[in-house]
Amino acid sequence: MDAFDVVIIGAGVSGAACARELSKRKLRIGVLEREEDVCCGTSKANSAIVHAGFDAEPGTLMAELDVRGVELMGGLCADLDVDLDNIGSLVVCTAEEDLPKLEELLARGRKNGVEPLTIIYGDELRALEPNIADGARAALWAPSACIVNPFQLTWALAENARVNGVEFFFNTEVIGIAQDDGLWTISTTRGGFAARAVVNAAGVYADALHNMVSADTLEIIPRRGQYLVLDTAAGRHVSHTVFQLPTKYGKGVLVTPTTAGNLLVGPTAEDIADKEATDTTAAGLAEVLAKSVLSVKDIPFHETITSFSGLRAHRKEHDFLIGELPDAPGFVDCAAIESPGLTAAPAIGEMVAGIVDGILGPEMRGDFVPARRGIPAVEWACDEDWEALIAEDAAYGHVVCRCRKVTEAQIVAAIRSPLGARSLDGIKRRTEACMGRCQAGFCTSKIMDILDRELADLAYAEITKAGPGSELLVGRDKELGGGGLL
Amino acid sequence: MTNGYDILIIGGGPAGLAAAIAARDAGCASILVVERDCELGGILNQCIHNGFGLITFDEELTGPEYAARFEELARAGGIDFMLDTMVIDISADKVVTAVSRTSGMVRIRAKAIILAMGCRERPRGSLNIPGYRPAGIYSAGTAQRLVNIEGFMPGREVVILGSGDIGLIMARRMTLEGAHVACVAELMPYSGGLKRNIVQCLDDFGIPLLLSHTVVRIEGKKRVEAVIIAEVDGRGKPIPGTETAYPCDTLLLSVGLIPENELSLSAGIGLSPVTRGPVVNEVLETSVEGIFAAGNVLHVHDLVDYVSQEAAAAGRNAAAYARGVLAGSAGAVPLTAEDGIRYTVPQTIDPVRMPEELIVRFRVDNVYEDRSVSVYFDGKRMQHRKRSILAPGEMEQVKLKKGDLVASPDLKEIVFKLEEA
Numbered sequence: 001m002d003a004f005d006v007v008i009i010g011a012g013v014s015g016a017a018c019a020r021e022l023s024k025r026k027l028r029i030g031v032l033e034r035e036e037d038v039c040c041g042t043s044k045a046n047s048a049i050v051h052a053g054f055d056a057e058p059g060t061l062m063a064e065l066d067v068r069g070v071e072l073m074g075g076l077c078a079d080l081d082v083d084l085d086n087i088g089s090l091v092v093c094t095a096e097e098d099l100p101k102l103e104e105l106l107a108r109g110r111k112n113g114v115e116p117l118t119i120i121y122g123d124e125l126r127a128l129e130p131n132i133a134d135g136a137r138a139a140l141w142a143p144s145a146c147i148v149n150p151f152q153l154t155w156a157l158a159e160n161a162r163v164n165g166v167e168f169f170f171n172t173e174v175i176g177i178a179q180d181d182g183l184w185t186i187s188t189t190r191g192g193f194a195a196r197a198v199v200n201a202a203g204v205y206a207d208a209l210h211n212m213v214s215a216d217t218l219e220i221i222p223r224r225g226q227y228l229v230l231d232t233a234a235g236r237h238v239s240h241t242v243f244q245l246p247t248k249y250g251k252g253v254l255v256t257p258t259t260a261g262n263l264l265v266g267p268t269a270e271d272i273a274d275k276e277a278t279d280t281t282a283a284g285l286a287e288v289l290a291k292s293v294l295s296v297k298d299i300p301f302h303e304t305i306t307s308f309s310g311l312r313a314h315r316k317e318h319d320f321l322i323g324e325l326p327d328a329p330g331f332v333d334c335a336a337i338e339s340p341g342l343t344a345a346p347a348i349g350e351m352v353a354g355i356v357d358g359i360l361g362p363e364m365r366g367d368f369v370p371a372r373r374g375i376p377a378v379e380w381a382c383d384e385d386w387e388a389l390i391a392e393d394a395a396y397g398h399v400v401c402r403c404r405k406v407t408e409a410q411i412v413a414a415i416r417s418p419l420g421a422r423s424l425d426g427i428k429r430r431t432e433a434c435m436g437r438c439q440a441g442f443c444t445s446k447i448m449d450i451l452d453r454e455l456a457d458l459a460y461a462e463i464t465k466a467g468p469g470s471e472l473l474v475g476r477d478k479e480l481g482g483g484g485l486l
Numbered sequence: 487m488t489n490g491y492d493i494l495i496i497g498g499g500p501a502g503l504a505a506a507i508a509a510r511d512a513g514c515a516s517i518l519v520v521e522r523d524c525e526l527g528g529i530l531n532q533c534i535h536n537g538f539g540l541i542t543f544d545e546e547l548t549g550p551e552y553a554a555r556f557e558e559l560a561r562a563g564g565i566d567f568m569l570d571t572m573v574i575d576i577s578a579d580k581v582v583t584a585v586s587r588t589s590g591m592v593r594i595r596a597k598a599i600i601l602a603m604g605c606r607e608r609p610r611g612s613l614n615i616p617g618y619r620p621a622g623i624y625s626a627g628t629a630q631r632l633v634n635i636e637g638f639m640p641g642r643e644v645v646i647l648g649s650g651d652i653g654l655i656m657a658r659r660m661t662l663e664g665a666h667v668a669c670v671a672e673l674m675p676y677s678g679g680l681k682r683n684i685v686q687c688l689d690d691f692g693i694p695l696l697l698s699h700t701v702v703r704i705e706g707k708k709r710v711e712a713v714i715i716a717e718v719d720g721r722g723k724p725i726p727g728t729e730t731a732y733p734c735d736t737l738l739l740s741v742g743l744i745p746e747n748e749l750s751l752s753a754g755i756g757l758s759p760v761t762r763g764p765v766v767n768e769v770l771e772t773s774v775e776g777i778f779a780a781g782n783v784l785h786v787h788d789l790v791d792y793v794s795q796e797a798a799a800a801g802r803n804a805a806a807y808a809r810g811v812l813a814g815s816a817g818a819v820p821l822t823a824e825d826g827i828r829y830t831v832p833q834t835i836d837p838v839r840m841p842e843e844l845i846v847r848f849r850v851d852n853v854y855e856d857r858s859v860s861v862y863f864d865g866k867r868m869q870h871r872k873r874s875i876l877a878p879g880e881m882e883q884v885k886l887k888k889g890d891l892v893a894s895p896d897l898k899e900i901v902f903k904l905e906e907a
Contacts, residue, residue, distance in 0.1 A: 276707060278618065279618045279707075282616045282724075285616060302612075304611060304612055304614065305612060306609070306619075307616075308619065386585070386591060390585065394587045397585045397586050397589070397590050398570065398585075399522070399574075402522065402572065403748075405572075405574065408587075438625075439609035439610065441609060442628075445636050448636075460638065461638060465620070466708070469709060470620060470621035470708040470709055472640065473639060474639050474640065474641055474642050475638070475639050476637055476639065477637050477638065477639060477663050478663065479639065479664070480663060480665055
């Protein structure tokens with residue numbers, strides 16, 4: 001059995017942040033991930049917002065780690081070459097009688113230490129965001145809010161952890177955990193792992209793991225959020241993240257640009273029973289459409305290119321649960337990381353590492369590599385920069401994904417990098433290929449050709465969309481038999 | 487910047503090749519075709535079925551054969567090609583920026599540009615079909631490429647949504663390769679494809695066409711496991727209680743084609759909200775002088791023969807423009823589509839500059855029986871042609887005579903409409 005100092009379960013943004021932070025220490029660290037890649041759960045399907053920090057209840061862990069996350073995010077994204085845009089956010093109030101609630105939000109934000117934060121009205125609001133709905137009265141303006149690329153952030157954290165020695169095990173699902181003589185043994189679908197400390201960053205399944213080791217049970221309720229994604233042609237419809245103040249009709253939806261230049265509209269908030277139900281529903285998508293127009297007018301929904309669902313790891317106390325379990329020494333929960341979990345991720349990593357320090361007392365390393373370079377995206381490059389890339393590698397001249405202008409060099413880099421992509425979705429999250437308006441219609445077979453060429457252990461017919469079970473092909477022509485109609 | 491060409495054609499598919507050949511035959515000696523793929527012919531290369539060329543060659547060819555005939559003519563000399571080269575920008579002053587592995591980034595000035603970029607398939611996401619996002623959902627054209635070019639089957643048990651021509655063709659193709667096609671569901675009460683394809687690709691193979699039906703849910707998290715199909719009402723809304731589950735591993739989509747005009751926008755070219763292609767005049771020139779358009783980038787065609795015809799006209803006109811012999815426009819008469827007609831191409835005509843006979847192409851918005859296609863010049867009915875059947879899936883055309891237009895002084899508007907026969 002492979003023996004580790006720390007085993008982290010889950011390679012979402014929380015697990016990856018913990019892994020990177022812990023990799024600054026002299027520890028042997030393993031990350032176990034059920035899926036074939038990092039960033040396959042909640043981390044890939046959320047609003048991609050760095051929340052300013054006014055929303056969380058003062059005194060909660062959420063509030064503390066949100067604000068600390070904002071502090072850390074800028075430097076982290078610079079170190080890890082992750083797209084982060086400081087576009088600011090607006091919480092729009094559409095009803096006169098709700099104005100006091102906006103004031104409350106302002107007061108809460110100030111209590112949480114969010115600066116600057118102001119309420120703007122009518123003309124000033126419309127000048128800042130011309131497509132704001134006609135019914136908008138006022139908005140809480142938080143210039144410090146950002147949007148971040150959640151795929152890049154998770155991947156970059158994990159890749160940097162990998163470069164610093166953390167070992168990742170994919171397609172490895174935990175089926176049992178037991179403690180024996182101070183050592184944890186973790187049974188998985190790919191054999192056993194031993195660890196002195198365990199970090200439970202398993203997202204919506206964190207309760208299942210928690211309940212394997214503790215009598216003080218935890219319940220995580222998947223809270224589904226459905227979204228629509230609009231083409232880059234609609235990406236500038238708003239230039240800030242536009243939230244809605246909750247009204248008597250319920251919680252609103254947001255409209256925001258993404259770092260990839262799309263427009264994102266959503267989410268719904270539905271508590272469901274099925275932890276696998278990342279499906280969209282007719283009712284959910286209709287709700288997103290109906291609610292969005294309350295805060296933003298004339299959204300060009302005919303530019304919709306896809307829709308998706310994500311599951312927030314909610315618990316009824318509505319706060320993060322981070323800490324060593326009193327009845328399971330060495331087992332650290334990093335659970336119930338719902339919004340603002342993405343924002344808080346850097347702070348979560350920091351906090352969890354501090355807890356592990358208390359358990360294992362490791363030494364810090366002197367050779368930690370803090371930075372990495374991402375894959376240059378020609379889509380956003382000026383001509384001179386693109387030409388320079390081509391001069392470096394001619395494959396930057398070969399555009400494979402026409403919609404997002406992703407070149408062969410970028411796709412090859414996504415495959416060859418540490419924790420490289422092995423599937424179409426893996427390529428997509430790392431490069432934005434397939435994410436454009438044709439939704440992989442033209443580039444699927446071209447990317448498959450490159451995967452086939454680059455990965456010696458993967459046959460063409462075995463290439464998947466997102467890991468085992470999602471094979472894109474069923475065999476060669478003529479292999480199916482049947483037919484016989486000629 | 488290279489020295490430049492008289493005519494630069496973006497796209498080496500059927501439109502680009504026909505335009506290049508016609509421009510050369512019209513005396514233009516400096517033509518460049520820029521093609522993003524590694525070979526000429528465009529989507530025809532994956533259309534290995536027959537039915538191409540009945541009008542152009544008076545014989546039935548496969549897609550690759552049709553493309554090959556044009557490629558041979560084009561390769562006969564006088565035309566330069568850049569393959570594996572992606573145009574990334576067109577400026578309004580007609581400088582084209584392109585990138586390739588072999589040439590890097592190049593900027594090429596042209597006297598005239600012909601847009602021949604074709605179209606793309608509408609993806610699942612634009613339909614908001616609820617459910618999961620598993621493997622096994624392909625646009626029909628993507629599946630066609632996998633089967634016909636790559637040689638691999640994307641699925642065994644297939645449902646097709648949308649009865650566009652590629653979907654119909656793929657219903658037959660998948661069946662011939664041993665897959666089972668359970669049905670083709672079509673949201674509208676009529677097919678979006680050619681009648682001949684319904685007969686030859688569905689009826690001949692016993693594949694049911696479910697009109698006024700759509701997919702309301704996709705099941706299966708990793709790979710498609712089933713789709714739920716429901717009947718829709720007159721407004722396209724699913725009727726509760728009509729849902730039927732079709733177990734399958736593959737959903738092919740043939741739900742519309744969209745002209746690829748992102749580059750046109752970079753040059754500031756005006757697009758029609760109906761065709762989603764450039765607005766053009768009688769010489770197929772866009773709103774930017776010297777930039778012409780033809781083929782599926784202009785409006786979606788159903789027969790490649792018409793693409794070739796249209797592109798040849800664009801090629802001749804661009805050649806005249808490049809030589810400086812295309813007369814300036816003396817005024818544009820707008821063409822208006824009304825009462826059952828969705829659009830016309832071109833959208834304006836200069837009566838002085840138009841050829842002796844001009845083909846105006848259009849589509850209708852529904853299936854109509856026993857109607858007349860009427861053309862009015864400022865309220866005066868000039869044509870009234872009876873048609874027993876008109877369908878959205880079949881492009882229509884009307885010929886306008888220069889003499890008629892010239893003989894109508896101060897012509898303000900030409901209206902196309904359907905009327906009782």
